[in-house]
Amino acid sequence: MIARAKEAFAMPHPLFALDAANPHLAKAIALREIFARDAVERDQEGGRPEAQIRLLKESGLLNALIPKEYGGAGEPWSTALKIAREFAKVDGSLGHIYAYHFNSVHAAYVRGTPEQAADFYRRSAAGNWFWGNTANSFSRSLFGRRDGADWILDGYRPFTSGSHVADYIQVAFEDEATNERHFAAIPSNREGLTIENDWNGIGQRQTGSGRVTYTNVRIRSDEIFDFRANEAKPFQTLTPFQQQSVLLNVFVGSAQGALIAARDYTRESSRPWLHSGVERHIDDPWVKRVYGDLYIKTKAATALADEAAEALDAVWARGRDLTEEERGAAAVKIAAANVYAGNVALEVTSQIFEVMGARSATTAHGFDRFWRNVRTHTLHNPAEYKTRNVGAWVLTGEPPAPSTFQ
Known part of the structure; x- marks a missing residue:
């Protein structure tokens, strides 16, 4: 009887399995297994995930969203978001900077001319x-002055995710004379550019989200995006959709990963509470109820994330023909998914400790990284204001107005 019970106990079913029929997602699953091996140690050490970026390059996943005609795979945004979610199951930092990579890859397409986008894509x-x-978006700390057709930049930018391992970086700066904002793209080894790598947040420790300093950095005229404000205005406001979609999928992946890790620990290591009356911790009705509740909420967050990803795919596919009405409908779905994913992730990553037990709260296990990663991102993206925007739409039918976070 005991042998049969142990045999059955040793075969847990998978939770939140990704469909591996897509070869890009299959690669993500394989990489996630590799990233998991030292995820706890890398979180504690911080620094640069150089080996992991090398693996990403070898996998071909960095070109997943570049159109086929320019040498990429032509995948939709939803593919990158699912990959980010998969990575975040074990490492929120890699999920974050991988998907944020595509925000900058597509920057010229959103903010420049089709010709510029094609050049950068190729x-x-x-x-x-x-x-x-x-x-x-908020920092007014980097200013440029004209030098003929070029620009010279001095100052700094904070929160520069991915800059510490980047080959190329997207740049935003203000004209020191007019305060008008400009965007550009330059190699990360440009003379005068100093990537400080001084990020010291409680979470997302390998994202390199610290300061980059500019000292007489020259930006050539052909590196400046030719932003034409009167052309395809709704499409030009999609950058927040991309950013918010990345964050919400990091939330979902973190919740999924935390629940999987906690489930495995509870099955293998947790001891029943003294007064529970059961021999195995997993037989405690309280433990069953908590895991059921957290699983249901995480599944719901996943479903909303999938719906939001489909909405982003749809508006992105519309390109410069996108209408304000179409944008508004997508904004509500993305905002709702973001709010719910963040709230659920905070709950899951905190409550798992109650059902794992006191021994789970040691640094060696690293379970706290899930909560720290989610908490770090949710503070940059207050759910209160997104919830109000969704509520306003429910009451009036008016979608959120385009802004930095909508």
Whole structure:
């Protein structure tokens, strides 16, 4: 009887399995297994995930969203978001900077001309570039002055995710004379550019989201995006959709990963509570109820994330023909998914400790990284304001107005 019970106990079914029919997702699953091997140690050490970026380059996943005609795979946004979610099951930092890479890959397409986008796509695919950014939305700390047709930049940008391992970076700066914002893309080894690698957040420790300093950095005229404000305006406001979609899928992946890790620990290591009256911790009705509740909520967050990803795919496919009405409908879905995913992830990553037990709260296990990663991101993206926007739409039918976070 005991032998049969142990045999049955040793075969847990998978949770939140990714469909591996898509070869890009199959590669993500294989990489996730590799990333998991030292995820706890890398989280504790911080620094640069250089070996992991090398594996990403070897996998071909950096070119997944570049159109086929320019050397990429032509996958939709939803593919990158599912990959980010898969990585975040074990490492929120890699999920974050992988998907954020595509925000910058597509920057010229959103903010420049089709010709500029084609040029950057071709060169990025050919060079297998990994992209970071120095385009913080709130910071007015980097200014440029004209030098003939070029620009000279001085100052800094904070929160520059991925810059510490990037080949190319997206840049945002203000004209020191007019305060008008401009965007560009330059190689990360440009003279005068100093990537400080000084990020010290409680979570997302390998994202390199610290400061980048500019000292007389020259930006050539052909590196400046030719932003034409009157052309395809709704499409030009999709950058927040991309960013928010990345974050919400990091939330979902973190919740999924935390629940899987906790389930395995509870099955193998947790001891029943003294007064529970059961011999195995998993037989405690309280433990069953908590895991059931957390699983149901995580499944719901996953479903909303999938719906939001489909909405992003749809508006992205519309390109410059996108209408304000279509954009507004997608904004509500993405905002709702973001709010729910963040709230669920915070709950899951915290409550798992209650059912794992006191011994789970040691640094060696690293279970706390899930909560720290989610908490770090949710603070940059307050759920209160997104919830109000969704509520306003419910009451009035008016979608959120385009803004930095919508």
